[in-house]
Amino acid sequence: MYDQINEPIEVVVSFKENNILPKYFSWRRKIYKVNQVHLVHTSKIGNQILYHFSVTDETNYFQLVFNPFTLTWILKTLYSNG
Amino acid sequence: MQRIILHLDMNSYFASVEQQANPFFRNKPLGVCAYLSPNGCIIASSLEAKKVGIKTGCRVKEAKKLYPRVILIENDPDKYRTVTKKFFKIMGGYSGSFEPYSIDEAFLDLTGWVKSFDQAWLLAAEIHQRISSDIGSWLRCSIGISFTKFLAKFGSDIADAGATLVIPSKDILDDLYLNHQLTDLWGINLRLEKRLNNLGIWSILDLKNASVQLLLQAFGKYGYWLHAHVNGVEVDHLRSSAELWSKSIGHSYCLPKQTTDKKYLLAILYKLTAKVGERLRERNQTAMGVYIHWSCISRLCYGKSFKLKKPVASTDDIFTKAHQVLHQAILKDKVKMLVVGVFNLSEPSKQLGLFGSLANMELAEALDKINHRYHSQMIYRGRMWKTESLAKDRIGFRKVGL
Numbered sequence: 001m002y003d004q005i006n007e008p009i010e011v012v013v014s015f016k017e018n019n020i021l022p023k024y025f026s027w028r029r030k031i032y033k034v035n036q037v038h039l040v041h042t043s044k045i046g047n048q049i050l051y052h053f054s055v056t057d058e059t060n061y062f063q064l065v066f067n068p069f070t071l072t073w074i075l076k077t078l079y080s081n082g
Numbered sequence: 083m084q085r086i087i088l089h090l091d092m093n094s095y096f097a098s099v100e101q102q103a104n105p106f107f108r109n110k111p112l113g114v115c116a117y118l119s120p121n122g123c124i125i126a127s128s129l130e131a132k133k134v135g136i137k138t139g140c141r142v143k144e145a146k147k148l149y150p151r152v153i154l155i156e157n158d159p160d161k162y163r164t165v166t167k168k169f170f171k172i173m174g175g176y177s178g179s180f181e182p183y184s185i186d187e188a189f190l191d192l193t194g195w196v197k198s199f200d201q202a203w204l205l206a207a208e209i210h211q212r213i214s215s216d217i218g219s220w221l222r223c224s225i226g227i228s229f230t231k232f233l234a235k236f237g238s239d240i241a242d243a244g245a246t247l248v249i250p251s252k253d254i255l256d257d258l259y260l261n262h263q264l265t266d267l268w269g270i271n272l273r274l275e276k277r278l279n280n281l282g283i284w285s286i287l288d289l290k291n292a293s294v295q296l297l298l299q300a301f302g303k304y305g306y307w308l309h310a311h312v313n314g315v316e317v318d319h320l321r322s323s324a325e326l327w328s329k330s331i332g333h334s335y336c337l338p339k340q341t342t343d344k345k346y347l348l349a350i351l352y353k354l355t356a357k358v359g360e361r362l363r364e365r366n367q368t369a370m371g372v373y374i375h376w377s378c379i380s381r382l383c384y385g386k387s388f389k390l391k392k393p394v395a396s397t398d399d400i401f402t403k404a405h406q407v408l409h410q411a412i413l414k415d416k417v418k419m420l421v422v423g424v425f426n427l428s429e430p431s432k433q434l435g436l437f438g439s440l441a442n443m444e445l446a447e448a449l450d451k452i453n454h455r456y457h458s459q460m461i462y463r464g465r466m467w468k469t470e471s472l473a474k475d476r477i478g479f480r481k482v483g484l
Contacts, residue, residue: 001155039103039218041164046456052160054103061104081106 003078011064011073022053022064027075032057052076085316086192086202086227089234090173090209093222093243095186096126096157099165102218111136112153113145119338125157129243168217176205181320187238189231191320199250202227206246231318232311235268252314259286259312267312277301286312327365332373332423333357340379342413347376347420351408352401352465354422359397362424363450368393369424374404378415389426396442400424 012024039054051066063077096114101107111131113124120143127136134149174180179191196202206225222244226237241247264275290312297305310317333354375385
């Protein structure tokens with residue numbers, strides 16, 4: 001099922017019409033191209049709002065989390081189809 | 083002026099949100115569970131899961147028997163709350179009168195905002211389209227439009243997934259009711275259906291044609307409401323946020339470890355009480371009543387509720403009352419579920435400082451401030467030590483507070 005990863009990643013994003021969309025990210029020395037962003041949702045830790053991006057490449061689902069206070073990204077969850 | 087009410091109901095909500103987030107789950111039987119343990123309950127199943135017999139309320143072990151390749155995942159309240167906020171925002175833009183009925187349902191009063199049912203239908207089509215384009219193309223909702231709140235909800239309940247059903251006049255009610263059962267009506271469950279059967283009412287048409295006196299005699303005021311609802315007479319209104327506040331606040335938890343160990347049970351009881359207290363203080367209310375309830379593996383239940391002489395709002399004051407009951411109880415049987423809550427809620431009296439537990443209240447408010455700023459469990463009582471993974475955030479269908 002879902003693998004909990006919780007590791008820091010580097011992300012290339014685009015800013016478009018008040019939206020921020022991940023385009024590529026690198027994790028464990030490999031670069032992944034984001035094909036589509038399917039859902040963006042938020043969560044809170046104290047008064048900090050975190051942004052969760054549910055994205056896919058060809059074969060995997062990833063949940064990327066952006067913390068706007070620390071300007072950091074983590075790969076939270078991974079799901080491989082098949 | 084023609085009254086026009088719209089009711090929107092998201093289809094297979096939690097499961098659809100998960101399928102929206104992860105496209106690899108689409109077109110597959112999927113169950114969103116409260117817990118993934120064998121006895122965990124499925125709180126939402128996808129349309130595909132429903133087709134293989136996995137319905138809401140099914141246990142994890144039963145679902146795996148019915149369809150071994152079913153995808154089962156734990157619920158993610160933040161996802162559903164975010165999507166709910168988004169579709170509430172879309173709906174709220176079409177009328178000044180909006181009632182968020184539950185996490186996946188809401189009413190709109192379009193009276194004065196549209197001129198006719200045709201216009202309302204066009205507006206519904208726009209809402210369908212905006213949910214698809216602004217939130218997610220996999221999300222579907224059913225919309226009912228009518229001249230009463232009850233019939234608008236009936237319309238969305240019987241409409242196909244992703245469709246809109248308009249009930250513009252009383253003339254079509256008989257035809258509409260013909261193909262549906264009593265339990266298809268809002269508020270009629272199997273128990274009420276049985277009571278109606280005892281009165282000789284076997285169908286919705288029977289209920290529509292039953293005399294008001296008979297229904298009043300059997301059910302009191304609710305009997306009149308039933309009569310009015312099915313006959314298309316409006317006796318309801320869209321509720322404001324203040325009206326929607328529940329009359330009590332409670333939290334329950336199915337224990338992962340069924341036990342008679344009071345130390346463990348009291349730790350969880352304190353954690354549940356802390357959640358109750360936090361919600362009570364968030365609403366700036368106090369309670370004049372506390373209830374505690376637990377059920378055992380033998381299916382026996384124990385519970386006590388009592389009215390208080392002084393209003394309470396701090397976690398410690400609420401816990402003291404609930405603790406007394408559990409502490410004094412002789413537990414012969416393993417406990418499997420704990421419930422704690424408060425009732426008789428009101429605005430805090432100005433005299434709370436004189437007669438209430440001021441120190442407890444000040445401490446609770448200080449802890450709330452710190453926990454709101456940093457983390458929901460930044461500071462907590464030692465009693466809650468090692469309960470981090472227990473009684474986590476959960477979501478209910480009737481909870482509208484986002």
